[in-house]
Amino acid sequence: MNWTTFGHKKAIQGVYKAYLSDRLSHAYLIIGMQNVGKTTFALDIAKLLNCISENKPCSECQSCKRIESNNHTDVSVIDIFSDQNSSVSGIDELRDSFISKTNRKPFEGTSRVFILKSIDHMRVEQANIILKTLEEPPEDTKIILLAKNIDTVLETIRSRCQVIYLDPIKESEIVEYLSTFRSVPDEKILQNIAKLSQGRIGWAIKMLNDPEEMNYVNQIMLDFLQIFNFSLIEKFDFAQEISIKIQRNRPKTINEINLWLACLRDLLLLKSGYENDQFHEDYIRVSNELSFNQILQTGNVISETLENLNLNINPRLSLDMLMLKVHNFN
Numbered sequence: 001m002n003w004t005t006f007g008h009k010k011a012i013q014g015v016y017k018a019y020l021s022d023r024l025s026h027a028y029l030i031i032g033m034q035n036v037g038k039t040t041f042a043l044d045i046a047k048l049l050n051c052i053s054e055n056k057p058c059s060e061c062q063s064c065k066r067i068e069s070n071n072h073t074d075v076s077v078i079d080i081f082s083d084q085n086s087s088v089s090g091i092d093e094l095r096d097s098f099i100s101k102t103n104r105k106p107f108e109g110t111s112r113v114f115i116l117k118s119i120d121h122m123r124v125e126q127a128n129i130i131l132k133t134l135e136e137p138p139e140d141t142k143i144i145l146l147a148k149n150i151d152t153v154l155e156t157i158r159s160r161c162q163v164i165y166l167d168p169i170k171e172s173e174i175v176e177y178l179s180t181f182r183s184v185p186d187e188k189i190l191q192n193i194a195k196l197s198q199g200r201i202g203w204a205i206k207m208l209n210d211p212e213e214m215n216y217v218n219q220i221m222l223d224f225l226q227i228f229n230f231s232l233i234e235k236f237d238f239a240q241e242i243s244i245k246i247q248r249n250r251p252k253t254i255n256e257i258n259l260w261l262a263c264l265r266d267l268l269l270l271k272s273g274y275e276n277d278q279f280h281e282d283y284i285r286v287s288n289e290l291s292f293n294q295i296l297q298t299g300n301v302i303s304e305t306l307e308n309l310n311l312n313i314n315p316r317l318s319l320d321m322l323m324l325k326v327h328n329f330n
């Protein structure tokens with residue numbers, strides 16, 4: 001056995017036990033934040049079903065390798081988010097690749113597996129296409145739906161699937177995993193990556209392989225720290241900059257705002273007397289200037305702002321409110 005999924009032992013055991021006793025559900029809904037390992041886990045299930053070795057999933061046989069590289073004729077990965085962006089053709093494509101294929105027998109393996117990513121973004125027309133199949137699942141077919149948040153999944157879909165939650169992975173486990181890579185940097189850098197990853201193993205691996213991206217992330221946090229010394233007008237300018245970024249690339253900017261929370265966590269750690277020479281001097285300066293309460297309150301209003309942004313409340317307005325509140329704490 002060789003699961004590619006890192007961590008998530010409970011989820012793996014649950015699926016494996018069901019597989020051994022032939023009680024696998026025809027449809028799974030995997031819930032977990034971005035980069036926590038949902039796609040990897042779904043592909044592992046597809047391997048388990050189609051692996052030709054004895055110890056399934058081996059991740060080494062032809063079948064497993066073809067699944068891994070997206071070349072297996074019986075395993076389809078469809079990303080609803082990118083389909084949504086391609087508008088109407090996305091629906092036709094979904095209908096074409098989903099409905100027509102679900103009715104076909106497996107071609108090279110033993111099970112057809114459909115992995116549908118980002119179903120949080122699914123439109124009603126798309127949901128209807130999937131619902132029909134979820135209601136009358138063809139034999140030899142498994143449907144695996146992936147979403148970040150269970151609350152955004154339509155109840156009609158949710159109720160027809162077995163739900164698996166993938167929790168964030170512990171920082172210490174991420175450090176341990178990253179240190180198995182070739183060309184590993186300093187332990188402190190690994191710890192920093194693990195801390196910022198907030199349990200998202202995929203994100204941590206990406207950062208390890210891309211030092212430039214890591215520098216960018218650090219810069220985002222340093223930029224945020226500056227707001228505590230800004231006048232109200234400067235804070236509003238900053239809010240405007242961020243709201244423009246949201247218009248240009250929403251998911252990326254939301255991730256960046258999440259980093260502000262990580263930044264505040266560091267300030268709290270420093271305030272509690274945690275010593276680490278890896279911290280940039282700005283962290284030390286700002287942590288001395290702010291009180292515990294100011295940091296906590298700032299964290300609360302950022303979380304509030306993130307909720308508002310998820311509810312599609314006007315970004316400029318939400319961010320202006322955020323800046324106004326932060327200004328009044330200081």
Ligand SMILES: [Zn+2]
Nearest residue numbers: 051058061064
């Ligand atoms: Zn295999």
